[in-house]
Amino acid sequence: MSSGDGWTTCAAGHRHWGLYGAAGLLLVGDGRVILQHRAPWTHQGDTWGIPGGARDSHEDAVTAALREAREEAHLSAADVDLIGVYIDDHHGWSYTTVVARAARTVRPYAANAESVAVRWHAVAEVAGLRLHPGFASAWARLQDVPPPLYLVVSQAAADDPLLERLRLTGVATDRLPPGLAGGGLTRLLPRVVLAGNPTADLARRYAERGQVLTVEPADLKLLA
Numbered sequence: 073m074s075s076g077d078g079w080t081t082c083a084a085g086h087r088h089w090g091l092y093g094a095a096g097l098l099l100v101g102d103g104r105v106i107l108q109h110r111a112p113w114t115h116q117g118d119t120w121g122i123p124g125g126a127r128d129s130h131e132d133a134v135t136a137a138l139r140e141a142r143e144e145a146h147l148s149a150a151d152v153d154l155i156g157v158y159i160d161d162h163h164g165w166s167y168t169t170v171v172a173r174a175a176r177t178v179r180p181y182a183a184n185a186e187s188v189a190v191r192w193h194a195v196a197e198v199a200g201l202r203l204h205p206g207f208a209s210a211w212a213r214l215q216d217v218p219p220p221l222y223l224v225v226s227q228a229a230a231d232d233p234l235l236e237r238l239r240l241t242g243v244a245t246d247r248l249p250p251g252l253a254g255g256g257l258t259r260l261l262p263r264v265v266l267a268g269n270p271t272a273d274l275a276r277r278y279a280e281r282g283q284v285l286t287v288e289p290a291d292l293k294l295l296a
């Protein structure tokens with residue numbers, strides 16, 4: 073029994089599993105996503121969703137999603153490059169979908185009794201499956217997963233405590249400058265690259281790998 077196990081009611085009057093909210097992992101790669109066929113005995117079972125479950129009292133959503141993905145689908149933290157989170161906020165309860173790209177070849181399998189099967193599905197197939205209702209509403213907005221976000225940080229901003237907060241909780245996508253894609257996500261989890269001054273050379277180099285935002289001290293507050 074974990075500290076988050078239990079039913080609760082959100083402000084809209086729904087019953088939800090997870091006293092401290094819940095979280096799951098949506099892993100994408102090469103036009104495919106990993107889905108879990110939930111066992112018939114689970115809540116809203118015999119449907120396809122993502123590995124996930126109740127958060128413990130001390131857990132942030134990313135930690136909870138990775139733990140559930142390990143327990144249910146045998147996925148490890150080394151399998152994933154984190155992209156960001158989509159928070160379905162019901163006020164008083166929330167479900168956080170942690171979106172990641174496969175960092176290497178991943179062969180998931182049903183690792184405990186909550187799953188009948190765990191496997192890759194082509195993105196185009198997903199809408200035709202019997203989906204868990206919570207996942208179905210998240211999926212409607214999560215099909216254009218953005219490239220990873222790199223924050224190239226100037227020396228002057230490197231020691232600002234706000235930078236550490238952005239690294240842990242992410243950059244709000246509604247605060248991204250024009251031209252950067254947030255994909256339907258609520259926050260992007262950035263990789264922080266510390267640069268000397270000027271930052272331009274490094275920013276050009278990282279543009280080949282993903283989206284780049286160069287950060288000066290004044291920018292940090294705008295992104296938090």
Ligand SMILES: [Zn+2]
Pocket residue numbers: 082083084085086087088162165
């Ligand atoms: Zn609700």
